[in-house]
Amino acid sequence: MQVTPANPNVPRPGRLAAIRSLVIAVAMVGVGGVLGWILLYTPIVLTLVPASHGSPGAVAAGITAWVLAIAVPASLVVFGMARIAFALEAWTGRFPHRPVSALRQALAPGRSAIADLALGDGRRISQVLIGPFGAVVVGDVPPTAFSRTDGMRWEILAARNRWVSVEPPAERAARDADRLRSWFVAADRDFVITVGAVLATDDPRVHGTAACPVIRPHDLAVWVGALPVQQSLTASRLERLHAMAKSAAAGKVVRR
Secondary structure, eight states: OOEOOOTTTTTOOHHHHHHHHHHHHHHHHHHHHHHHHHHHHHHHTGGOOOTTTTTHHHHHHHHHHHHHHHHHHHHHHHHHHHHHHHHHHHHHHHSSGGGGGGGGGSSOTTOEEEEEEOOSSOOOEEEEETTEEHHHHHHOOOOGEEEEEEEEEEEEEEEEGGGGHHHEEHHHHHHHHHHHHHHHHHHTSSSSOEEEEEOOOOTTTTTOOOOSOOOOOGGHHHHHHHHOOOOOHHHHHHHHHHHHHHHHHOOOOOOO
């Protein structure tokens, strides 16, 4: 089995935002630590503390200075640590382990897993399996921490804490399968490729359809192995199919 790496030409603003948030969080912790050391271990704050015979206003100012010297650095450190935790959660939650990558040892020779196909219409297909069975789109499921559903409608958490409506995972995978089928037909009209869709997830919120069943991730290799062989897909045609998909994953759309 061959696994084609992700398309480097496709921008990933979500990853960039997570990195930016992590950098800001580390900076907050660093500034809070340095500021706390300066305020507590240098005579700066002591100069603001009045003598015992000082006026009530001066005493209040001194107390306020001490409170701020402790609260400001501590707040920066606490909020920075919280932001680091959130950034790490966002990184691992928004970009989960893809089930296709678990098939390196499970799929037989002559089959490949292609990541991030760019078909030229502005939308990627993130996971596709190619083999004697034709092609299978392995759909994505939004992470639980950043998505919600009432059973019919799906929403994902976007920038600025906005909830945005999206297609249900099974419907999107089936639609991507139709897009991939049309792309194959436009690129090579000599024969028709069998293209299916599947969701590999343990998320109980996800329900399959007739066009896109739902299976557990560890059953994906067995499910793919049980797919019927497409008799019209000869060795030369299968090789061309692999080449077309790999070219699309490299950002080059193959057209006849």
